[in-house]
Amino acid sequence: MKASDVTVVGAGPVGLLLACELALQGVRTTVLERLATRSGTIKAQMISGRTREMLAMRGFGPAIDAASAEEATRLAWPVRRSTGHFAGLFKLDGLPLTMLTQQALERLLEARALDLGVRIRRGVEVTDLNPGSEYVVGCDGGRSTVRRLAGFDFPGTGPTLTGHQAVVDLDGDLPNGWHRTASGVYASGPLRGRIMLIEYDGPPATREVTRDTLEAALRRVSGHDVRIRHVHTATVWTDNTRQATTYRRDNVLLAGDAAHVHSPFGGQGLNLGLQDAFNLGWKLATGDSALIDTYTTERHPVADRVLRNTLAQVALTRPDPRSRELHSLVSDLLDLPEVKTRISAMVQGTDIRYETGCDHPLAGTFVPGLDLSDGKGATTVLDGLETTVRPDGHISWIGPR
Incomplete structure (x- = not known):
């Protein structure tokens, strides 16, 4: 029914x-x-x-x-x-x-x-x-x-940190990428003006973000003499x-x-x-x-x-000496192909397998993009599933019945 x-x-x-x-x-x-x-x-x-x-x-x-x-x-x-x-x-x-x-x-x-x-x-x-x-x-x-x-x-x-994400106009320069400091973590880019900050001193006292509080946090964490002229959008988050x-x-x-x-x-x-x-x-x-x-x-x-x-990622990025050494060790481990493959699959969800009761290695996994070439041009399983979309862009039907 x-x-x-x-x-x-x-x-x-x-x-x-x-x-x-x-x-x-x-x-x-x-x-x-x-x-x-x-x-x-x-x-x-x-x-x-x-x-x-x-x-x-x-x-x-x-x-x-x-x-x-x-x-x-x-x-x-x-x-x-x-x-x-x-x-x-x-x-x-x-x-x-x-x-x-x-x-x-x-x-x-x-x-x-x-x-x-x-x-x-x-x-x-x-x-x-x-x-x-x-x-x-x-x-x-x-x-x-x-x-x-x-x-x-x-x-x-419960929450243990205060994180901010924002798009701002800055006076001063911040280096692109992720950076760990004695006070926390900050990141800049890839979106122009996009910044991310983490301070590991407890949850936020309020979810309201002002230009002054954001600028103060940015200066504390980054150590750079930068000023925020304008905040386009900002939000606060934690590790709850x-x-x-x-x-x-x-x-x-x-x-x-x-x-x-x-x-x-x-x-x-x-x-x-x-x-x-x-x-x-x-x-x-x-x-x-x-x-x-x-x-x-x-x-x-x-x-x-x-x-x-x-x-685990929160624990690895904390600024204390023990966490910094653990972060360094994990960095070395990620240079090993088998570790890189395992962690990549976990974060991207490419290794998800639902229990089916079947022993076949593909049972319960996402349909792989297998080659279905028929001599008239290469195509894959996923390409074939897309063909159920009508030329006008509407879907007639996809999925299990």
Whole structure:
């Protein structure tokens, strides 16, 4: 029996992608968003190669590449970066990362959702839950109202640091890249004026960011005599690390940051949430309770691993002498091909394997891009899946039935 109606709370990338997945299966879907307009605050700046492949399977590949190129021209940043990082060590390899702001991705997903008939209601705040026979999915972020109202347990570790990310106009120069100092960590680029700061002296006293507090933190951490003339956008973050014990309570489910929060080390959060949506969408559309339960079974261990590796990265980047020596040791280990491959796969999620009960090495893994050449031109499995998108750009159907 198919699910008849689903309400998705949160119109970020995870909520919008989930709505698209449900609409593709003919489910009447409504998205509720507390904010009246899309947030312009600096957030995620890229998607992983694996996430791009999955979005390409839904026909988003050309639009993502075009948006990335447009953003690169407008913001003066590289379109692709082939290496990721672990604790600021830019030694990872694997699938290329695509530079794409979260706002640009949201625009693409919202346009597709509206084309598919999804109702998006902005300026609507959820204050109570009474789902009845309808499903409700909380995609409303780390301070999820849905998670709180439904009574999900959310254990983990509290915050120990204060991080800032901002785009600013500077008087003075900062060297590009990541830098560890006696006071913390700072980074500059690749986006012009983009800075990142970490101080390991406890959680932020407030989530409000002013020019003066940001400038003071930048001078403390970097040691450079720089001044901030103007703040275009800024946000504060920490290493609060928690995960819901289950992603489902009756007809209420969680996805993305509503289900798990962690520090942004390695840029894993957005990709983790989008892949939650891919896993949940088609299962929820069936209305099959046992199948829906496999969402938690499959995705909970994946997020648990991200939480653990981000905690490890926080520990490695602390400025005390012991952590500095550990960071140096890990840097040496990442020069070993087998270690580089293992950590790269973990951060990019390319080694995820769901339990299937089958011993074949490919069972439960992402479909590999195998060559399907037929003598008329090279193609791959992923290229073949993209052909289900009609010439007008709409999707007739993709995914399990």
